[in-house]
Amino acid sequence: MKEKLDRLKELLAEITDMQRALALLGWDQQVYMPRGGAEDRGNILSTLSAIGHDMATTEELGELLEALKPYAATLDPDADDACIILRSARDYDRNRKVPTKYVAEFAKVTTLGQSAWEEAKKKSDFALFLPHLEKTIELRREYSSFFTPYDHVYDPLLEDFEPGLKTKDVQEVFAKLRPEQIKLIKAIKEKPQVDDSFLKLTYDQKGQWDFGVEVVKAFGFDFNRGRQDVSVHPFTTSFGIDDVRITTHFLPERVTSAIFSTMHEGGHAMYEQGVSQSLRRTLLASGASMAVHESQSRMWENLIGRSKPLWKHFFPRLQEIFPAQLKNVSLDTFYRAVNKVEPSLIRTEADEATYNLHIMLRMELEIALVEGSLQVKDLPLAWNARMQEFFGLTPPNDRKGVLQDVHWSGGMLGYFPTYALGNLISAQVWEKMNAQLPDVDAQIEKGNFAEILSWLQENIYRHGAKFEPQDIVQRVTESKIRPEPYMNYLNHKYSEVYDL
């Protein structure tokens, strides 16, 4: 059995290596690739994706997993080896249902799609992106068909990001959440708006970069095992536990964008850097799911990053870097400003009270697209109609509307709900951590994040992808994913910010 397990780990290590190489190809594509490189990059990604898929679906791998499953059942279910075998067996079964030809085509279509989207976004011209998105939706529908029977055509897409979660489960949670969020937004709307005009002054990019780096370094992001670059759409990716990359971006007249992006991606990255070294070069050397991942990025960005104690510590430093803009701004005014609630067009810039509505809008649309009840060509109209319904706003152009996010261009349908689920999980974990660590606020105020990070590492990060999302949430918080802690958190916070 030992020999079989060793051989399994060898094969899994090679599959992991290939996934890391694909991640680098993707990172470079978004961060540094010149425009001319798109066509060849599509070919390279397509070829390597196909090879990776072949590696993940060999007969040998299947036989090893079959032989090892009974052995895994004899182990402590929390043991690395048990999780490696069972998680790999699950992945294997799913991968076997997808033809290699499909994988190659999907990689190529979405690589070209991403370039087309960039161009379309720059020119705010949906027509440039339309044929690519049509092809992508068609391919996603085909993907779901490999997993029939399913309860919902969206289930197999969701499963890729949230193992074990069904469309119905998410819809139920969102159905509970939505009226609560709308109630909160209404309550806030009746109060005088906070002043954030000073955030819209010009701040030089170097200062923003330096401050962001200083903050995530303090959080615990290890720059010897990672780095930050600039991309249109900030993201985190990992080429190994010891090489985790984050990106940020700069928005003119919105200094908070770079700062909170860096905190957000820093949260993702510390999760990746915190995975146990015993899981190195296995498929488990990553987060449990995108929602659990997002719970960490949103926790560092919002529950910590937009908290009063955080700014008690860091605001003087920010004032020092930007005296002209901030010297006459009080801590309290600044704190309210970074927590300003206002229905807005751009998801990534949305406040915590309205953010989840942006997600629900996207999830409804992408479900309609894969169901076929919405045609891709009608998507901009459908988007704008929902923006009006949800926020009372109409985007002035598609760049600030339907073209704002990268996800669909990369074929990542099923991804958006994980952001909102992540918000919910973040508050559940936060509640638990505060019950176990009595002085979290005081630690943050002192700029001391070591104990917080170490609690998260111990309870979440080190496990990597050993457990399914609902299982790790249950394990940490003694409950499945639920909306109440998040709404409690929001209601409590905004009572203070807006004197509700």
Added chain:
Amino acid sequence: MKEKLDRLKELLAEITDMQRALALLGWDQQVYMPRGGAEDRGNILSTLSAIGHDMATTEELGELLEALKPYAATLDPDADDACIILRSARDYDRNRKVPTKYVAEFAKVTTLGQSAWEEAKKKSDFALFLPHLEKTIELRREYSSFFTPYDHVYDPLLEDFEPGLKTKDVQEVFAKLRPEQIKLIKAIKEKPQVDDSFLKLTYDQKGQWDFGVEVVKAFGFDFNRGRQDVSVHPFTTSFGIDDVRITTHFLPERVTSAIFSTMHEGGHAMYEQGVSQSLRRTLLASGASMAVHESQSRMWENLIGRSKPLWKHFFPRLQEIFPAQLKNVSLDTFYRAVNKVEPSLIRTEADEATYNLHIMLRMELEIALVEGSLQVKDLPLAWNARMQEFFGLTPPNDRKGVLQDVHWSGGMLGYFPTYALGNLISAQVWEKMNAQLPDVDAQIEKGNFAEILSWLQENIYRHGAKFEPQDIVQRVTESKIRPEPYMNYLNHKYSEVYDL
């Protein structure tokens, strides 16, 4: 036959894709990878190198090539398809002699070796690099053993960079060249030294970067199909004809380093960008050999980049960017300064008169290492002894001595001679171009490089790796590689600079 040829091209396209991915992994390693990433990067490169090697040595590929060789013989020998088949057959035969296990190990050892070298160079501590280099030399000897019988143990290493060239050929050319170079250096030594003190002032990096970019843009490097970054050791790499990356570096107190590095790598890059689109996604979408490649980088850097006409055009612009340092410097003084001859420690900073001696030193040492007549542990002493013999200099430390170059850490033995051969070829090509284009100097003085680039594209770049190095040199210059044109060029130039 058509079907077989299509299938061959499909397989070759996939092999090319894999090589491009490996190139990206290498580029990132040298340009952006955090230190922590080295171990995983070694694994990834090792796994992908092995897969790439497997792809390049399948039975199917061998059978296709065997079946297609007779067909290739019926074609015009210059036809793309003929060259693709015959070049791929040659590569295939060589690759089949090398076990995949060897390829994986070599990739891993040299990836770790490169990290160790960086550290060793930084600390100027050869001992940190010693065990890695020992392992690398051992692996290179093993590599040669796959190609027995050979005339010389160094032949198979040289063959990887210069198909068709033998150690003996190179030694013969160098034997003719060496006394000529030494004679020139002696003659210069008797003349008063030129003044280059103003080049050693402080120049800000942004100005150096901007000027370099302006120059290579004028040369014809297409930034829509490439980009420049910073690395310790400047280099060029390609992820496709339309995605060619160059790097540069900044040396404090030597403004010319970044500028001429950028011109040098720009020359490599224009070669890669100039390959015919009909060779896209084939193994021929690259240069004919490293020497031919180097002939282009050295031509743009030296024959054009250090010429009087070039600086007639660009010096006013450089003065504009750096008025404090250059406003009182005359064009003539500047021209002499960038052509100053002085025995020196660092190859990449060496002038044209002494450069080839740096190469001969390295070639002698690496031949001794693979022959086994020199032990790796004795390399620093041997280096310093030869530096004394060749230049009358002793490096103050290993950083400025044996540790200065990246090549050995990456296992690139057999590469150094290509630099000197490149110098020779550059002058041969230059002579021919000047015979065919009557007003090259006048064009350069006007900052007009289009005609020069287009001549090079037509005669060299578009062919990619269709022809072996001696064949393309013969085709363009009607002679094999020979030292006379280069010595003529040097003697002519330095007669002017030093009033010989």
